[in-house]
Amino acid sequence: MGFPAVITQSRELKKITDGVLENLHRLSISLRPATLDHLGLISALRQHTEMIRTQHHLNIQFEVVGEIERLPTEVETAIYRIVQEALTNIVRHANATHADVLLERKKDSIIVIIEDDGIGFDPNNKAINHLGLVGIHERATMLGGAITLESSPHHGSTIKLEVPWQFES
Amino acid sequence: MAIRIVIADDHRIMRAGLRSLLNADSGLEVVGEATNSEEAMKLVHELKPDVVLLDIGMPGNENLNALKEIKSDSSEIRILMLTMHEDSELLQECLRLGANGYIIKRAAESELIDAIYAVQRGMVYVHPSMIQSLVAVPKKTKTKYSEPETLTHREIEVILLIVEGNTNRQISETLNISIRTVETHRSNIMDKLNLHSRVDLVRYVNEHNLNNLH
Numbered sequence: 304m305g306f307p308a309v310i311t312q313s314r315e316l317k318k319i320t321d322g323v324l325e326n327l328h329r330l331s332i333s334l335r336p337a338t339l340d341h342l343g344l345i346s347a348l349r350q351h352t353e354m355i356r357t358q359h360h361l362n363i364q365f366e367v368v369g370e371i372e373r374l375p376t377e378v379e380t381a382i383y384r385i386v387q388e389a390l391t392n393i394v395r396h397a398n399a400t401h402a403d404v405l406l407e408r409k410k411d412s413i414i415v416i417i418e419d420d421g422i423g424f425d426p427n428n429k430a431i432n433h434l435g436l437v438g439i440h441e442r443a444t445m446l447g448g449a450i451t452l453e454s455s456p457h458h459g460s461t462i463k464l465e466v467p468w469q470f471e472s
Numbered sequence: 473m474a475i476r477i478v479i480a481d482d483h484r485i486m487r488a489g490l491r492s493l494l495n496a497d498s499g500l501e502v503v504g505e506a507t508n509s510e511e512a513m514k515l516v517h518e519l520k521p522d523v524v525l526l527d528i529g530m531p532g533n534e535n536l537n538a539l540k541e542i543k544s545d546s547s548e549i550r551i552l553m554l555t556m557h558e559d560s561e562l563l564q565e566c567l568r569l570g571a572n573g574y575i576i577k578r579a580a581e582s583e584l585i586d587a588i589y590a591v592q593r594g595m596v597y598v599h600p601s602m603i604q605s606l607v608a609v610p611k612k613t614k615t616k617y618s619e620p621e622t623l624t625h626r627e628i629e630v631i632l633l634i635v636e637g638n639t640n641r642q643i644s645e646t647l648n649i650s651i652r653t654v655e656t657h658r659s660n661i662m663d664k665l666n667l668h669s670r671v672d673l674v675r676y677v678n679e680h681n682l683n684n685l686h
Binding site: 336 | 528529535536555556557559560561562565635636637639640641642655668669670671672674675
């Protein structure tokens with residue numbers, strides 16, 4: 304290999320490395336966005352849904368029902384990750400036009416619903432375990448909560464997380 | 473007279489780097505360093521610098537609080553947030569709390585110095601890569617709602633159960649009807665009201681005080 308070729312290839316490598324570093328930086332932000340630490344779950348979810356709306360052209364809406372103050376870090380993180388995972392599935396597999404994230408304060412629980420109008424799936428099909436649903440269930444269990452999963456072909460899908468919670472105010 | 477600067481950052485090398493960078497400019501002088509938000513507030517109160525470089529990432533979640541405190545203590549002190557996070561919500565919150573600038577740590581040295589001079593002149597400095605998030609206003613489309621009178625009693629029941637966070641199966645169990653029937657109600661409701669999703673329904677119910685119709 305001649306000298307100029309080495310230079311060209313080194314330049315190419317440098318470009319690749321820069322790209323990887325940039326992606327890694329973005330990845331680390333999306334794994335645990337600063338917003339989650341500093342401004343809490345609601346801001347982080349608003350930002351995440353907004354990001355998906357612009358990047359994936361999915362008509363996604365986020366709504367909070369009732370007053371929800373800051374929750375302990377582990378609860379906020381788990382809920383955030385569950386929503387993130389569910390939305391990743393929707394973007395990758397659902398072929399949906401609309402998706403919703405609803406965070407709702409109940410008398411003694413918090414409900415999170417992630418719903419889409421996509422192609423749906425059969426929840427009893429063991430082959431869908433790769434959709435990160437195991438992880439979603441595990442996170443919910445860690446919170447002492449439960450996941451309800453409903454879907455049928457052509458009728459979209461609904462993931463509902465319910466976490467028992469005693470609100471102080 | 474040089475612009476007097478306090479650096480608040482928990483990383484020693486970062487502080488050392490900033491200090492030598494800033495002191496190399498004859499118009500700037502680093503007068504103090506803090507390693508956490510509490511120290512920063514105390515030092516700023518004592519030294520009354522012109523500009524504070526405040527790292528959002530210092531340990532503890534009190535750094536935004538420090539921003540607020542310093543601003544309420546002496547509003548003329550310019551605060552330039554220094555952060556690794558290109559995070560639009562965080563940027564907006566900082567500006568809302570009174571920050572004069574927001575610069576990301578991957579910015580070039582010259583940008584930091586420009587930013588310091590800019591905030592000292594009373595301007596707001598936001599790193600160029602973040603400006604778009606300030607001007608990108610989300611489009612709001614005003615949905616034309618139909619009136620609730622066109623809904624049947626059963627449909628209103630279904631709507632309220634959806635809005636309360638029930639799934640189709642849960643609704644079918646509560647009303648003792650099949651899931652298929654719930655799905656049909658749901659799609660009729662959406663058609664009648666020209667809505668597309670659960671969140672649309674939640675907003676619709678709030679706007680129409682539908683809870684009172686029931």
